[in-house]
Amino acid sequence: MARREYSLLGPDGxxxxxxxxxxxxxxxxxxxxxxMKELMQxxxxxxxxxxxxxxxxxxxxxxxxxxxxxxxxxxxxxxxxGVLYGSASDSRWHExxxxxxxxxxWMNNAVYExxxxxxxxxxxxxxxxxxxxxxxxxxxxxxxxxxxxxxPAFVKLIGSFFGIPEVIDFFPRMIRNSxxxxxxxxxxxxxxxxxxxxxxxxxxxxxxxAATLAAAIGMQSxxxxxxxxxxxxxxxxxxxxxxxLQHGGLADNVIDHRLNSRTVxxxxxxxxxxxxxxxxxxxxxxxxxxxxALPRLHEAIKHDLPAPNRSIxxxxxxxxxxxxxxxxxxxxxxxxxxxxxxxxxxEDFHRAALGDMPDALPAE
Amino acid sequence: xxxxxxxCATGDVEEEDLIRFDHGGATYAIYHSPEGRFYxxxxxxxxxxxxxxxxLVMGHLIECPKHNGQFDYRTGAAKRAPVCVDLRTYPVKxxxxxxxxxxx
Ligand code: FES
Numbered sequence: 001m002a003r004r005e006y007s008l009l010g011p012d013g014x015x016x017x018x019x020x021x022x023x024x025x026x027x028x029x030x031x032x033x034x035x036m037k038e039l040m041q042x043x044x045x046x047x048x049x050x051x052x053x054x055x056x057x058x059x060x061x062x063x064x065x066x067x068x069x070x071x072x073x074x075x076x077x078x079x080x081x082g083v084l085y086g087s088a089s090d091s092r093w094h095e096x097x098x099x100x101x102x103x104x105x106w107m108n109n110a111v112y113e114x115x116x117x118x119x120x121x122x123x124x125x126x127x128x129x130x131x132x133x134x135x136x137x138x139x140x141x142x143x144x145x146x147x148x149x150x151x152p153a154f155v156k157l158i159g160s161f162f163g164i165p166e167v168i169d170f171f172p173r174m175i176r177n178s179x180x181x182x183x184x185x186x187x188x189x190x191x192x193x194x195x196x197x198x199x200x201x202x203x204x205x206x207x208x209x210a211a212t213l214a215a216a217i218g219m220q221s222x223x224x225x226x227x228x229x230x231x232x233x234x235x236x237x238x239x240x241x242x243x244x245l246q247h248g249g250l251a252d253n254v255i256d257h258r259l260n261s262r263t264v265x266x267x268x269x270x271x272x273x274x275x276x277x278x279x280x281x282x283x284x285x286x287x288x289x290x291x292x293a294l295p296r297l298h299e300a301i302k303h304d305l306p307a308p309n310r311s312i313x314x315x316x317x318x319x320x321x322x323x324x325x326x327x328x329x330x331x332x333x334x335x336x337x338x339x340x341x342x343x344x345x346x347e348d349f350h351r352a353a354l355g356d357m358p359d360a361l362p363a364e
Numbered sequence: 365x366x367x368x369x370x371x372c373a374t375g376d377v378e379e380e381d382l383i384r385f386d387h388g389g390a391t392y393a394i395y396h397s398p399e400g401r402f403y404x405x406x407x408x409x410x411x412x413x414x415x416x417x418x419x420l421v422m423g424h425l426i427e428c429p430k431h432n433g434q435f436d437y438r439t440g441a442a443k444r445a446p447v448c449v450d451l452r453t454y455p456v457k458x459x460x461x462x463x464x465x466x467x468x
Pocket of ligand 1: 409410411412414428429430431432433434
């Protein structure tokens, strides 16, 4: 296969539209309507509990970090605060963006706006990019949220654990958005009616960062930046660690989430930070199901899905060698077996992607 | 010329739920509201061509199963991103235990 062209304005995206791979009908496991309705039910209570816990812990850790500033004792407080700011904000952004975390719309919107700011994503732009990610998950040239492109850029990936490429991208983009609204690429997925909002959000972010910077200069200390901004760098590692597992090493250009998404069993702390997005095949197949019902959805459909990885470590052990192989052979991907009785993958749908499979792999 | 056609029986749609109804090459969604009224809209979301019948009815809102866009199914008004274009609605009447919709 020719080299992948990930630009949304490039030939791969145009080809996906021509061949019907874009905006296609995806595979869904059959779930009785009654069960699905019950799983989709919304509730405020779990997300209110989790949000009080999250923001309460953030205030506590930040207070500890500030009180102990200047001593080594502040380090664990900042590390914990950083993960909640720079990683839990990613999952809150995600779930509240879907509008499924809370039953009450304004609660979803409020947490979405705060989380978008913390994770450094323009809240108006990213709502639309994520919609595209669900329409065209890992369709090259269509999905603006492909975390690991092929061949994998390991330096960039490792930098992402510290938020470096994202932060470097974010600030110039924020200024550009503040001055002239969405960029040309952003205009391919943000409807025109929202362009003004993209600009307004960027202006608000710019004002907050300017005020924080002014406070840091006024105080002659980086302390204000430890609270606002820098935790996106020193606390990013957890959301990158969990996020790269979502699709890393799996197929692209397919329309069956069992081929391109990964479910991983995780420890309770990571699941709190990640808000159960470790059930990622389930989330993509049924985005209407709120995070707190994903374990139940998993139980209902796991007979039709590849076996989940049993831990983060096991998932990395599976993914990392696949990424390394993609360095030499871009078309390589992991194809996981389905359990007996599962509906088979539709080879006819995926011939282009599955055609030259690992059997044809050159020796490593 | 608009005509009334039978879409379903009242008992076919649970309260606070919807079903899909196909007729004449078009697809519709028939809703049963929490207070027992029936409504009809186009069956496909205006954002992308996704069937609303797999979505969730909450009060008077239908949430699309693909990207969680929402419409008020009584008026068709788009209520939540990513939907921006309103949904077409159709007149409904109930005769005995039959639900009819008026289609163009
Ligand atoms: S297809 Fe309905 S919200 Fe996107």
